[in-house]
Amino acid sequence: MPRPARHVFVCTQQRPPGHPRGSCAAQGSTAVLQAFWGELQKRQAYEAVAITYSGCLGPCDGGPNVVVYPEGTLYQRVTPADVNEIFDTHLIGGQEVERLKASGATW
Amino acid sequence: MPRPARHVFVCTQQRPPGHPRGSCAAQGSTAVLQAFWGELQKRQAYEAVAITYSGCLGPCDGGPNVVVYPEGTLYQRVTPADVNEIFDTHLIGGQEVERLKASGATW
Numbered sequence: 522m523p524r525p526a527r528h529v530f531v532c533t534q535q536r537p538p539g540h541p542r543g544s545c546a547a548q549g550s551t552a553v554l555q556a557f558w559g560e561l562q563k564r565q566a567y568e569a570v571a572i573t574y575s576g577c578l579g580p581c582d583g584g585p586n587v588v589v590y591p592e593g594t595l596y597q598r599v600t601p602a603d604v605n606e607i608f609d610t611h612l613i614g615g616q617e618v619e620r621l622k623a624s625g626a627t628w
Numbered sequence: 629m630p631r632p633a634r635h636v637f638v639c640t641q642q643r644p645p646g647h648p649r650g651s652c653a654a655q656g657s658t659a660v661l662q663a664f665w666g667e668l669q670k671r672q673a674y675e676a677v678a679i680t681y682s683g684c685l686g687p688c689d690g691g692p693n694v695v696v697y698p699e700g701t702l703y704q705r706v707t708p709a710d711v712n713e714i715f716d717t718h719l720i721g722g723q724e725v726e727r728l729k730a731s732g733a734t735w
Binding site (some may be wrong): 522523524525528530571573574575576577578580588590591593595614615628 | 630631632635637678680682683684685686687695696697698699700702704735
């Protein structure tokens, strides 16, 4: 793929049921990843945006976690319903989605 | 983890033996990831650097692929022997390792 203007990493870490840290997968991150890929395809934004799944980003209890570079914005508790707004506002528009940003204490 | 000054994503994508695209895992990326994690621990650089594994970054035939943000530098054909230099020069020093950078046609 070409070097993207913005690169989204969606944590899809899994852990066994009952694990004390939980996981983004257990909190629905696979559906979030699929929503990002679907939106990417719908918009044919392959030249501008890359979507990649990743391992653990750290603050598991606030997942699903999504980090966007080059800004290094961590979004938490992301749902498929948030993905369109993240595309419009941040990935294309260049402004962070304030309501989804991790707190300064977390990231 | 705290927001890192630099965030390294190591592709650990696997594909079945004989798959036409190959994979970074088949080209040794797991050892590269372990080398990054080992170096992170040795340097106790957890406040400044994050190391995360990821899915496919695109140009599989040049793997193992490693991308470093916020610069968005793609390194290719990375081996465990390269990791110390990437730490010193880029992750701590802030200068890209020119000899490992993907070509402009790739990224």
